[in-house]
Each structure stands twice: as structure tokens, then as C-alpha cells.
Amino acid sequence: MNNSYVHGYDPRENIRLQDQASTLVKLLHSDTRYSTGSAVLEAGCGVGAQTVTLAGNSPGAVITAIDVSRDSLVQARTTILAAGAGNVSFTQADILHPPFDEESFDHVFVCFVLEHLPSPVDALMSLKLLIRPGGTITVIEGDHGSVCFHPDSEDARRAINCQIELQSRSGGNALIGRELYPLLCRAGFSGVRVSPRMVYADASRPDLVEGFTKKTFTAMIEGVREKALACGLSDSTAFDRGVRDLYRTAQPGGVFCYTFFKACAVAC
Numbered sequence: 001m002n003n004s005y006v007h008g009y010d011p012r013e014n015i016r017l018q019d020q021a022s023t024l025v026k027l028l029h030s031d032t033r034y035s036t037g038s039a040v041l042e043a044g045c046g047v048g049a050q051t052v053t054l055a056g057n058s059p060g061a062v063i064t065a066i067d068v069s070r071d072s073l074v075q076a077r078t079t080i081l082a083a084g085a086g087n088v089s090f091t092q093a094d095i096l097h098p099p100f101d102e103e104s105f106d107h108v109f110v111c112f113v114l115e116h117l118p119s120p121v122d123a124l125m126s127l128k129l130l131i132r133p134g135g136t137i138t139v140i141e142g143d144h145g146s147v148c149f150h151p152d153s154e155d156a157r158r159a160i161n162c163q164i165e166l167q168s169r170s171g172g173n174a175l176i177g178r179e180l181y182p183l184l185c186r187a188g189f190s191g192v193r194v195s196p197r198m199v200y201a202d203a204s205r206p207d208l209v210e211g212f213t214k215k216t217f218t219a220m221i222e223g224v225r226e227k228a229l230a231c232g233l234s235d236s237t238a239f240d241r242g243v244r245d246l247y248r249t250a251q252p253g254g255v256f257c258y259t260f261f262k263a264c265a266v267a268c
Contacts, residue, residue, distance in 0.1 A: 023211030027197050028140055028260060029053045034107055036060025041105045043095050043127055044068075044113030048076030054109060055085035064105075066093040095123045103132045111140040114183070118171035124187035131267035137189060139263045143177030146259035147217075149249040156249075159221050159242025162228035169231070177261035189265035197260040203252045213256040218246040 032054070034040050038061040045051050045065035055063055065088055067073050073090050080088050093099050095113070108127050114120040127137060144164050149156070167174040176183075184192045201208035222243050228234050234242075249256045 023208065023216060024199070024260070025053050027199065028111070028262065029057060032057060032109070032138055034058040034061040038062065038106045039104065040064070041066070041098075041100075041108045041127075041130060043098075043108055043110045043123075045076050045090070046072050046112075048079035050109075050111045051076060051088060052079060052083045052085065055080065055083070055088050059085075059087060061087060063088045064091060064100075065089070066091050066095070066098065068092070068094050096126050098126065098130060100130055102129045105130050106132055106135045108135075108137045110137065112142065114139065114180075115141050115167070115174060115176045116170070116172040120173075120176065120183055121186050124183060124189070128187055128189065128267050133267060135267050137184070137265050137267065139180055139184065139265075140260060141177040141180060142174070142258065142260050144174040146177065146257075148257045149246070150253075150255040151245070151248060153242065153245035153248075155238060155242040156245040157242075158234065159228075159239050159246070162233045162239065163221050163224045165233055166224055166227055166231065177259065180261050180263040184263055184265045188268065190268050191266040192263060193265070194261055194263045197262055199256075199258045199260070201250070201256045202254065209250045209254075209256075212258070213250040213254075214247065217256070217258060218243065218250070221246060 029050075035058075038058070040054070040058065040061045040063045042051055042054060042063060042065040045067045046069075048065070051063070051065050065076060067076065067090075070092055073092055077090055091099065095117075108131055110127070114123065117123050124137070131137060144160060147160060164174040173179075181192055181194045199208060199212050201213045203209065225239055225243070228239060229236055248254055
């Protein structure tokens with residue numbers, strides 16, 4: 001698996017992921033709970049930002065979290081220990097070559113992972129082999145093409161496109177949210193259901209303005225500045241104008257919208 005993560009692994013990215021997870025708990029996790037005794041695999045747990053909520057929502061489930069990055073797993077273990085969750089174990093593993101027997105799990109959970117993979121269908125097919133017949137997979141992804149905001153800004157859109165292009169060059173797809181239905185169907189899952197989950201932030205929702213518009217999305221775009229400049233995708237003046245205009249959408253009178261997509265499907 002290509003483990004090139006376009007956002008990097010520095011501490012600022014860890015903080016951004018934690019901010020994103022805490023801000024989006026209700027939107028993304030409110031309808032995901034696993035029964036007591038269920039064997040659940042979180043594929044691509046990263047620094048454990050989503051793992052904490054999974055463990056908290058399903059305290060009776062037995063959760064195995066895997067990631068290809070050893071450093072991320074160290075952070076994930078620390079996060080889970082701090083949360084006091086005792087139902088999670090961690091294993092360093094590649095999603096395409098997981099060290100588990102077929103039909104080892106009742107459910108698989110994948111969040112913000114497929115967007116970074118050059119072959120998402122292959123990953124889904126690999127995970128499908130691990131699910132017992134009748135078990136489920138849940139996949140959550142964003143789609144940077146869903147962004148809309150006020151005041152509008154061509155500079156901001158160009159800055160966002162820099163991130164999209166960088167992710168594409170790394171073998172990923174920042175627009176993958178819209179593709180979850182066909183991807184899961186191609187991987188052989190049945191009963192695929194996809195629901196859009198929109199984040200809408202204006203001054204009447206200061207928690208979302210702070211947690212998502214500023215600390216999640218704009219921080220993500222701001223975080224690829226040096227890579228974008230080094231690759232010649234923008235110059236410093238234009239990119240900085242774009243970031244400035246994204247922050248402007250978080251000011252009074254500004255509006256920011258983004259759509260995530262959550263898919264659930266059954267392994268036959």
C-alpha cells in the first residue's frame with residue numbers, strides 16, 4: 001500500500017485530526033454502534049482520532065485497530081489510554097495484506113482512509129475477506145469538490161485545488177466521497193447505502209466555525225502550503241490570499257459548507 005500521507009505526520013497534523021474528530025462526532029458517529037461481543041476491525045486508525053469514539057459508542061465490542069504507520073499507532077495507543085478505553089488492541093498492518101484469517105470480524109470500520117490509497121477497490125476487497133457472511137462495513141470519506149462558501153473567492157478555490165492535486169499526485173483522491181457507492185459495489189458488497197453528511201457553519205454555530213472551518217478544513221489547506229509552492233502549483237502570494245479568504249468565511253457574515261459521505265454495506 002502507498003503510505004504517502006499528503007498532510008504529513010507532524011504534531012500540528014495530529015492536533016488537526018483530533019479537532020476534526022471531536023467536532024464531527026455526532027455528525028459521523030451517531031448511528032454507528034456495535035453489539036456486545038462483536039469483533040470490529042478499524043482499518044487505518046491513524047492517530048486514534050476516530051478510535052476513541054468507536055470504543056466509547058460500543059464499549060462491549062472487541063475492537064482491533066490497524067495502521068501502516070508505527071508512529072501513528074504510538075499516538076493512537078496514547079489517545080486510547082488517556083480516554084480510558086479498554087476494548088481496543090492495536091496492530092501494525094497493511095490493509096492490502098492484513099495478518100488475520102478470513103472471516104475474523106463481524107464488522108469493519110474505515111474512516112478517511114480510501115482517499116489516500118491508489119487502489120481503493122483492492123483495499124475494500126481485501127477487507128471484505130475478513131468479514132463474516134452477513135457482517136458489515138462502514139466507510140466514511142470527504143469530498144473536497146463539495147465545498148461551498150461565502151464570501152466566494154477564486155484564490156481560495158485555487159488553494160483548495162492545490163491540496164486536491166497534491167493528493168492526486170500521491171496516489172490518492174480528495175474527491176472520493178462521491179464514489180463510495182460504485183466502489184463498494186465493485187468490491188462485491190451488497191445492500192450499499194450512502195448518506196451525505198453536510199457540515200454547515202455560520203456565526204450562529206460558533207463551535208463548527210472554530211472546530212471545522214478554522215481548525216479542520218482551513219488548517220488542512222494551510223498545512224500543504226510548502227508542498228504546493230515546492231511543486232509549483234501556486235506562488236506564495238496567491239496561496240496566502242486563498243488561505244486568508246478561507247479564514248474570512250469564518251468571520252461574522254461568512255458561511256462554510258462541506259459534505260462527507262457515509263456508506264454502509266453487507267458482506268455476502
